[in-house]
Amino acid sequence: MSSRASRRLLAKELAAAAAAYQAAAVIPHCAECAKPCCRLDSLVLELEWKQLKSFWRLEESRTAFDRKLSAGQGPEEIRAGDGLYYIHSKACPAYDETHRSCRVYGQELKPLGCTDFPVYEDRGCVVADLRCEAVNIEALAATIAGAVGQEFRIVKSADEEFPFLVSLSARKVGTKRKLGD
Ligand code: SF4
Ligand code: SF4
Known part of the structure; x- marks a missing residue:
C-alpha cells in the first residue's frame, strides 16, 4: 500500500x-454533565448566517442584522467576524x-464544531478537548491504541497555547515521526 493510502486508512x-x-x-x-458545553460559558460557538437566522428566528435581512449588531443593538452574546458569527456567554x-x-x-443545521466536540x-491525530468533563484521556488513548493495533504506539501532546487541547497521534513502532509528517 502506498504511504498516501496508509495515511488515509489511518485517518479513517x-x-x-x-x-x-x-x-x-x-x-x-x-444528561448529567455539571457544565454543559451548549451553555457556552467557556466555549465559543461558530455559526454561519443560515444557522444564526434559524436559531434566533431572525426575520430581517443579513445586512439589516449586521448593521444593528455593529451599532450595538443586536444580541450581546453575538460577535461578527470574517463572515461568521461567534456566540459566547x-x-x-x-x-x-x-x-x-x-x-x-x-x-x-447542526454546526460541525458541535458534532466534533470534544x-x-x-490531520492524522485525534484531538481531545479536556474542557468536557466526560473525556478521560487515558481511556481515549487506550481506545485508539486498540483501534490501530500493536503496529502503532500512541503519543500524547498538549497544545502550547490552549493546553486543554490534547493531541493523540499514532506513530509506527520503531519510528520517531508520526505517520503523516
Ligand atoms: S459534550 Fe461534554 S461538556 Fe458537552 S454536555 Fe456532553 S459531557 Fe458536558
Ligand atoms: S447547536 Fe451546538 S451548541 Fe447549540 S444546542 Fe446544538 S450542540 Fe449545543
Whole structure:
C-alpha cells in the first residue's frame, strides 16, 4: 500500500475510534454533565448566517442584522467576524435545557464544531478537548491504541497555547515521526 493510502486508512481508523469513544463515553454523560458545553460559558460557538437566522428566528435581512449588531443593538452574546458569527456567554438557543439536548441534533443545521466536540480526528491525530468533563484521556488513548493495533504506539501532546487541547497521534513502532509528517 502506498504511504498516501496508509495515511488515509489511518485517518479513517482514527476518525472511527474518535466517533466510537464519543458514542460510548461522552454522549451518555451529557444528561448529567455539571457544565454543559451548549451553555457556552467557556466555549465559543461558530455559526454561519443560515444557522444564526434559524436559531434566533431572525426575520430581517443579513445586512439589516449586521448593521444593528455593529451599532450595538443586536444580541450581546453575538460577535461578527470574517463572515461568521461567534456566540459566547449565553446558552445556544438550540439547547433544550429541560431535556439537556440539542434541538437540531442530526440535522443539517447542526454546526460541525458541535458534532466534533470534544473528540475528533484532525490531520492524522485525534484531538481531545479536556474542557468536557466526560473525556478521560487515558481511556481515549487506550481506545485508539486498540483501534490501530500493536503496529502503532500512541503519543500524547498538549497544545502550547490552549493546553486543554490534547493531541493523540499514532506513530509506527520503531519510528520517531508520526505517520503523516
Ligand atoms: S461538556 Fe461534554 S459531557 Fe458536558 S454536555 Fe458537552 S459534550 Fe456532553
Ligand atoms: S447547536 Fe446544538 S450542540 Fe451546538 S451548541 Fe447549540 S444546542 Fe449545543
